[in-house]
Amino acid sequence: MSGGRAPREVRGQGDATGGDGIFCDVCGGGYRDLLFIGRDRLYGVPGWFPLVRCQDCGLVYVSPRPSFDEMSRYYPQEDYDLYNKAAGLKDRSLEELGRLLGPRKGLIERYRRPGRLLDIGFGDGSFLYFMKETGWDVTGVDANEKMVELMTQAGIDARAGQLEDAGFGDGAFDVVTLWGVLEHVQSPRRTIDEIGRITGEDSLLVIYTQNAAAPEAGLLGPDWFIYEVPRHLYSFNLGNLERLLAAGGFRVVETVYETPLYYCQMNWQYFKERRLRRPGDVVHTPSFLDRLVVKGLSKYKKLVDGHRWSSAMTVYAVKGQGVRS
Ligand SMILES: [Zn+2]
Numbered sequence: 273m274s275g276g277r278a279p280r281e282v283r284g285q286g287d288a289t290g291g292d293g294i295f296c297d298v299c300g301g302g303y304r305d306l307l308f309i310g311r312d313r314l315y316g317v318p319g320w321f322p323l324v325r326c327q328d329c330g331l332v333y334v335s336p337r338p339s340f341d342e343m344s345r346y347y348p349q350e351d352y353d354l355y356n357k358a359a360g361l362k363d364r365s366l367e368e369l370g371r372l373l374g375p376r377k378g379l380i381e382r383y384r385r386p387g388r389l390l391d392i393g394f395g396d397g398s399f400l401y402f403m404k405e406t407g408w409d410v411t412g413v414d415a416n417e418k419m420v421e422l423m424t425q426a427g428i429d430a431r432a433g434q435l436e437d438a439g440f441g442d443g444a445f446d447v448v449t450l451w452g453v454l455e456h457v458q459s460p461r462r463t464i465d466e467i468g469r470i471t472g473e474d475s476l477l478v479i480y481t482q483n484a485a486a487p488e489a490g491l492l493g494p495d496w497f498i499y500e501v502p503r504h505l506y507s508f509n510l511g512n513l514e515r516l517l518a519a520g521g522f523r524v525v526e527t528v529y530e531t532p533l534y535y536c537q538m539n540w541q542y543f544k545e546r547r548l549r550r551p552g553d554v555v556h557t558p559s560f561l562d563r564l565v566v567k568g569l570s571k572y573k574k575l576v577d578g579h580r581w582s583s584a585m586t587v588y589a590v591k592g593q594g595v596r597s
Contacts, residue, residue: 292336292337292339293333293334293335293336293337293505294335294336296326296328296329296331296333297331297333297459297460297461297506297516298326298329298331298460298461298512298515298516299326299328299329299331299512299515301326301327301328301329303326303327303328304324304325304326304327304335305324305325305327306322306323306324307323307324307325307332307493308322308323308493308494309321309322309323310322310323310494310499310501310502311501312346312501312502312503313497313500313542313545314500314503315346315348317345317346317502319502321334321338321501321502322334322335322336323335323499323501326512329511329512329515330484330509330511330512331506331507331508331512332484332489332499332506332507332508333505333506333507334501334502334504334505334506337458337505338502339458340434340458343458343502343503346502346503347503350418351416354395354396354416354419355418355419355422357396357397357398358396358397358398358419358422358423358426359422361396361397361398361401361426362426364398366402366405366406369398369401369402369405370402370406372398373398373399373402373403376399376478376586377402377403377406379478379526379528379586379588380447380449380476380478380588383476383525383588383590384446384447384475384476386406386407386408386409387408387409387446387447388408388409388411388444388445388446388447389403389408389409389410389411389445389446389447389448389449390410390411390412390413390440390444390445390447390448390449390470391403391410391411391412391413391448391449391450391451392412392413392414392435392448392449392450392453392463392467393413393414393415393450393451393452393453393456394412394413394414394419394423394430395414395419395451395452396419397412397419397422397423397426397428397430399449399451400412400423400428400430401423401426401428404427404428408447410428410429411428411429411430411431411440411445412428412429412430412431413430413431413432413433413434413435413438414430414431414432415432415433415434416432417432420432434457434458435457435463435466435467436462436463436466440470441470442469442470443470443471443472443473444470444471444472445470445471445472445475446471446472446475446476447475447476447477447478448467448470448471448475448476448477448478449477449478449479450463450478450479450480450481451480452480452481454479454481454506454508455481455482455500455504455505455506455507455508456503456504456505457505457506458505460506460508460516461516461519464516464517464519464520464522465519465520467520468520468521468522468591471591472591473591473592474590474591474592475590475591476588476589476590476591477517477522477588477589477590477591478586478587478588478589479513479517479586479587479589480584480585480586481507481508481513481584481585482498482504482507482508482583482584482585483508483509483510483529483580483581483582483583483584483585484507484508484509485509485510485580485581486531486576486581486582486583487581488539488583489507489583492539492542492543494542494546495539495542495543495546495547496539496542497535497538497539497541497542498535498583498584510524510527510580510585510587513585513587514587517587517589521591521592522589522590522591523589523590523591524587524588524589525588525589525590526587526588527580527585527586527587527588528578528585528586528588529576529577529578529579529580529581529582529584529585530577530578530582530584530585530586531572531573531576531577531582531583531584532573532583532584533566533569533570533573534555535583535584536566536569536570536572536573537554537555537566537569538554538555539569540554540562540565540566540569541553541554541555554566
């Protein structure tokens, strides 16, 4: 076979055709570089997972990708911390929740007045609960059945399973949010397509996810905490995320960058553990050295916060003209 450019028709179509993570889910490209073969650093579930980067759009993804059913073994079965938080929601004051979640709500309401909101992968449910108590008509969908049960008991419309299983009607929502969720789904393209269907014109889509353009990603490789294989099946940068959203009819209007200090602490913990062979819990029982390093890292965090080099980003994207309602 002669060299040169590959004809476009030999390139893959991603998961839309039932792929298993061999082709890029954003652009369909098949040319990619192996970053490293990683393992579960957080829970220590056995297995090795190759992480690759698409040569066309830079999407980082686990390839081959474990199926939805296989993924369930990589999540802790009983997360009591999560359950306790959800069960205690009614006892928390709106002021307290507002301190944590007010900025998110404020940004959303810059683009949309309170209406119908869907939170995909609602975690401890605090965002759903807070939005409901402050005038929004909320719905949640989550794979954790126990959490769905707890939210239902709290009077919230919550559905179990993947987004595609919920069967929401066309144009059912004005705002859809995914806080740390898009990196976990089987096919972000399929998720965004479905969000495109269930949102009306001028709706708002909000996505919080890690930013693979952060310098730590390249510097630390397998020790970058939020590569988080195998649970994070994808790591985006702003460019490929914009491209994915555009395919679903959404245009990014605002990006908020931040570097959570917790990420910096965990980066140091992973680096120390693998490169220096010195395990230790930096977050809960920090040594003198840990405290010194984390002090330095918090300075770094302040330096990059708000910059496109931050390790996490929240994108606000509008559909159609995005005129305020
Ligand atoms: Zn790609």
